[in-house]
Amino acid sequence: MADIVFINPRFEVSYWGMEYALPFMGKRANLPVACLPLLAALTPAEHTVTLVDENVEAINYERLAKADIVGVTGMSVQRFRMKEILTELKRRGVFTVVGGPLVTVQEDYFGDLADVIFIGEAEETWPQFLNEWKQGLHQVRYEQLEKTDMATVPTPRFDLLKMQHYLFGSLQFSRGCPFQCEFCDIIVTFGRRPRIKTSAQILAELDAVNAQGVDIVFIVDDNLIGNKKAIKEVLKDVVDWQIKHGYPLTFFTEASIDLADDPELMEIMVEANILAVFVGIESPREESLRETKKFQNVRAGGTLLEKVHRVQDAGIEVWCGMILGFDNDDATIFDAQREFIRDARITSTMIGMLYAIPKTPLHARLEAEGRLDPSDEPEFGTNVIPLKISREELRDGYVSVMNDLYTTEAYFGRLDALYIDAKIKMGQGRARYWREHRWAGFKTNAMWTVQSIGLYVRMMRGIPEASLRREYRKRIWNLVKARPDPGLVLFYIIKCAMHYHAHYMAKQMATGRSPIFNSY
Known part of the structure; x- marks a missing residue:
C-alpha cells in the first residue's frame, strides 16, 4: 500500500482567479481543479490518497517527506511554483511524479526534478504506473496511446476536497473540441473528436457534488457543445435531475459561438439552469479569425454581435475571451476591441495577448518564422513577436484596454444595458419550476x-x-x-x-x- 499525495500548486493572480474579491466571499479559491479528485478516484482502494490544493492550504513539506509518492500537476501559469515545489521535494529525497497540461506540451521543462512524468490523459497510465511501481518496475515516462473512453471514467472523489473553501464546484462532462484554432492546445491534449460521459455518470457526479453543499458549478469542458446531438440528450437528463431535486444547482460553462445557431440547444441549456457561457470570440475582425483558423466564428447566420445577442436573448449571459496580437492586428485593434465588447454587452471579458503554446500549430509556425521569444518569462508578457505593431505597443495597448473595460462607467454601462435596459431573463427553467x-x-x-x-x-x-x-x-x-x-x-x-x-x-x-x- 502506498501513501500518495497529489498537489495542485497555487496560481498567480489571474482574471478568473478572483483573488482580490475572494475575501468578500469568505472563500480562499474560485474552484477546485478537476484533476485532483479524479486522480484520487483512479487510485486503487489499497492505497491512501491525500489531496492538497495550495490555493486553499499551505504545503506541509514534513508531511510530504513521509509520503511514498507525491504527484504534482499544473498548467503553464503554475510552472514557476511547480518548479519551486519539485526542487524542495527533490532536496528532501521525495519520490515525485508530474502530469498535467504543462508537462504534456513541454515534457522536458522540469529536467531531472521529477522521477516520473505523465503525458496527456492518465486514466490508463496512472493505474498502470502504480502496478509497476509496486513491483519496482516503473517507467520514467508514461503516455496513453489512445484517448480515454469517457464511459470508463469514475466519479471524482469530491469528498477529499475542502469544498467549504471554494466559491464554485467543478464538473467535466466531455473532452475534446472539433475545431482547429491555431493557438489552442486543447486539441493537442484532448483531440478533435468530442468524447462525452454517459448520463448515468454525469448524474452520479451531480449527486456527489450536491452532497458537498455546492450550489454553483462550473462545467469545465473546453467546448460543452462539441457534440451537439449527444449533449442535448445528456442535458435533458440533467433537467430531469434538477426537477427531481428541486433545482439545487446553477451552472456556467464554455461553448463555441455556434450555440447561437441552435435554438433547441439553448432552450435545453436554460432548462438545465446554465446561466452563463464563456465563448472564445477572440477578435471582432474576420481576417484575424480566419488567420487563426477560428472558422466557426465566421460562419453564415449573422454577425458575431448578432449571435452574442441571440444567446443573451435566450436567457444565457455571455462571457468571452478576446485576444490581441494576431498578425492582422495593427494599432487600430485596441479601439475595435473596446467597441465590440461595449456593443455586445459582455461584462466579463478575459482579454489577453496572443501566446504561442508549445506543440500548437501557432508555435510551430512562429518558430519557423523566427518570431518567438525563447525566454521562460518574456519581458513583454507574451512570447509572440507581433507583425504589424511593436511588442511595446502590444503590451501597452493590452494594459490600456484592460483598464478601459473595467472603469466603472464602461463596466456598469455594459452590465446595465443587459439587465436594466434589455431586461434579459436568466434562470427561466428554475422559475417555471418554482411557479x-x-x-x-x-x-x-x-x-x-x-x-x-x-x-x-x-x-x-x-x-x-x-x-x-x-x-x-x-x-x-x-x-x-x-x-x-x-x-x-x-x-x-x-x-x-x-x-x-x-x-x-x-x-x-x-x-x-x-x-x-x-x-x-
Whole structure:
C-alpha cells in the first residue's frame, strides 16, 4: 500500500482567479481543479490518497517527506511554483511524479526534478504506473496511446476536497473540441473528436457534488457543445435531475459561438439552469479569425454581435475571451476591441495577448518564422513577436484596454444595458419550476436575500476606495428599483465583486505595481 499525495500548486493572480474579491466571499479559491479528485478516484482502494490544493492550504513539506509518492500537476501559469515545489521535494529525497497540461506540451521543462512524468490523459497510465511501481518496475515516462473512453471514467472523489473553501464546484462532462484554432492546445491534449460521459455518470457526479453543499458549478469542458446531438440528450437528463431535486444547482460553462445557431440547444441549456457561457470570440475582425483558423466564428447566420445577442436573448449571459496580437492586428485593434465588447454587452471579458503554446500549430509556425521569444518569462508578457505593431505597443495597448473595460462607467454601462435596459431573463427553467413549487421558491429567495445582505456588508467594509463603494451602492440600488428580484440582486452584487477584482488587477498592471498578467 502506498501513501500518495497529489498537489495542485497555487496560481498567480489571474482574471478568473478572483483573488482580490475572494475575501468578500469568505472563500480562499474560485474552484477546485478537476484533476485532483479524479486522480484520487483512479487510485486503487489499497492505497491512501491525500489531496492538497495550495490555493486553499499551505504545503506541509514534513508531511510530504513521509509520503511514498507525491504527484504534482499544473498548467503553464503554475510552472514557476511547480518548479519551486519539485526542487524542495527533490532536496528532501521525495519520490515525485508530474502530469498535467504543462508537462504534456513541454515534457522536458522540469529536467531531472521529477522521477516520473505523465503525458496527456492518465486514466490508463496512472493505474498502470502504480502496478509497476509496486513491483519496482516503473517507467520514467508514461503516455496513453489512445484517448480515454469517457464511459470508463469514475466519479471524482469530491469528498477529499475542502469544498467549504471554494466559491464554485467543478464538473467535466466531455473532452475534446472539433475545431482547429491555431493557438489552442486543447486539441493537442484532448483531440478533435468530442468524447462525452454517459448520463448515468454525469448524474452520479451531480449527486456527489450536491452532497458537498455546492450550489454553483462550473462545467469545465473546453467546448460543452462539441457534440451537439449527444449533449442535448445528456442535458435533458440533467433537467430531469434538477426537477427531481428541486433545482439545487446553477451552472456556467464554455461553448463555441455556434450555440447561437441552435435554438433547441439553448432552450435545453436554460432548462438545465446554465446561466452563463464563456465563448472564445477572440477578435471582432474576420481576417484575424480566419488567420487563426477560428472558422466557426465566421460562419453564415449573422454577425458575431448578432449571435452574442441571440444567446443573451435566450436567457444565457455571455462571457468571452478576446485576444490581441494576431498578425492582422495593427494599432487600430485596441479601439475595435473596446467597441465590440461595449456593443455586445459582455461584462466579463478575459482579454489577453496572443501566446504561442508549445506543440500548437501557432508555435510551430512562429518558430519557423523566427518570431518567438525563447525566454521562460518574456519581458513583454507574451512570447509572440507581433507583425504589424511593436511588442511595446502590444503590451501597452493590452494594459490600456484592460483598464478601459473595467472603469466603472464602461463596466456598469455594459452590465446595465443587459439587465436594466434589455431586461434579459436568466434562470427561466428554475422559475417555471418554482411557479409549481412556490414554497421552494420562497425559501430560495429568502436565502438569496440573506446572502445578498451579507455579501454587500462585507464589500462595503472591505473595499478601501470610498468612490467605488459609492458607485456600487448606487448601481445596486438602481437595479433593485428596476428589477427587485432576489436572485438577480445577488447575481448583480457578485458582478460588483467581479468588477472590483478585474478593476484592481488592471490598475496594478497600469501603475507598474505588479507584473503583466497575460490571460493567455
